[in-house]
Amino acid sequence: MLPLTPIRFLYRAVDLFARSVGIISGEREFTYAEFGRRCEQLAGALRGLGVKTGDRVAFLSLNTHQLLEGYYGVPMAGGIVMPLNVRLTPGELAVIIQHSGAKLLFYEPDWEPIAAQLPVERRIRLDHEYESLLAPITPERHDWTTIDENATAEIFYTSGSTGTPKGVMLTHRCIYLHAMSVATCYVSPSSMVDLHTIPLFHANGWGHPQASTMMGVKQVMVRRFDPVTVYQLIDKHRATDMAVVPTMANALLAVPDISAYDITSMRQIQIGGAASSPELIERMEQRFKCQVFAGY
Numbered sequence: 001m002l003p004l005t006p007i008r009f010l011y012r013a014v015d016l017f018a019r020s021v022g023i024i025s026g027e028r029e030f031t032y033a034e035f036g037r038r039c040e041q042l043a044g045a046l047r048g049l050g051v052k053t054g055d056r057v058a059f060l061s062l063n064t065h066q067l068l069e070g071y072y073g074v075p076m077a078g079g080i081v082m083p084l085n086v087r088l089t090p091g092e093l094a095v096i097i098q099h100s101g102a103k104l105l106f107y108e109p110d111w112e113p114i115a116a117q118l119p120v121e122r123r124i125r126l127d128h129e130y131e132s133l134l135a136p137i138t139p140e141r142h143d144w145t146t147i148d149e150n151a152t153a154e155i156f157y158t159s160g161s162t163g164t165p166k167g168v169m170l171t172h173r174c175i176y177l178h179a180m181s182v183a184t185c186y187v188s189p190s191s192m193v194d195l196h197t198i199p200l201f202h203a204n205g206w207g208h209p210q211a212s213t214m215m216g217v218k219q220v221m222v223r224r225f226d227p228v229t230v231y232q233l234i235d236k237h238r239a240t241d242m243a244v245v246p247t248m249a250n251a252l253l254a255v256p257d258i259s260a261y262d263i264t265s266m267r268q269i270q271i272g273g274a275a276s277s278p279e280l281i282e283r284m285e286q287r288f289k290c291q292v293f294a295g296y
Helices: 007-016 032-048 065-076 090-100 109-115 128-134 172-183 203-214 227-237 246-253 278-288
Strands: 021-025 028-031 056-060 080-083 104-107 122-125 152-157 167-171 193-196 218-221 241-244 268-271 291-294
Touching: 007 032, 007 065, 007 172, 007 203, 021 032, 021 065, 028 032, 032 065, 032 128, 056 065, 056 090, 056 109, 065 080, 065 152, 065 203, 065 218, 090 152, 090 167, 104 109, 109 122, 122 128, 152 172, 152 203, 167 172, 172 203, 193 203, 193 227, 203 218, 218 227, 227 246, 241 246, 246 268, 246 278, 268 278, 278 291
Parallel strands: 021 218, 056 080, 056 104, 080 152, 104 122, 193 218, 193 241, 241 268, 268 291
Antiparallel strands: 021 028, 152 167
């Protein structure tokens, strides 16, 4: 019996949508074939650094292609990917690092001062240092059929509970089934352009990083949420889908004049994370002229 693992989604995209643009991150874009190779290179680099089965690999990053590569490359190496909430204080992040036992940290240069304070053995910047790490590695297709689907693939630390954050362990099987559920809401995946407005460090990006990869959807990374930037990206990339929390929806509605942006490509907007009023949903539907629904 074949295991349920998100790595199957990556190879489905590589095999069926190799030449399609899969990931757009800033000025960089990658076909699914290129993205798959980069994930394999990351896995090989991690093994070369001594990452073993069950080792935690932390990321301190906004929405970038490198963090998305970590979602696949780390489990390929047998490790557990651990995206950190960039909004936490250095002290809070240090507690999480100590509790999890993470020894390796990938971080964006913006967080250099914070990264320097965290108790890890190795730090790697998500810039030329990261690229230099991947460059010499020969990509090798991972044999995902040997994965234990009940092994932990990701750890996310809670922020909405009492006391110190708690590490939530997500298995390969759990991530796989969640993505399958999320994908049932997709409309015409072959023409879908998914705008990653939800931080990937929050609740697994609501399952979109895996579901969109599985379906070969073009994924546009929104590095940092800004309402005007979102309108610009919708216009530029003809985005069709996105997900927001109510505060983000209100911020988008607060932009007074959007006549400079063509947002007619939008088809679906999901609102979650907190209760949404019927009035908010109605206003979003009037603004974007598309289906808006609440999810939990």
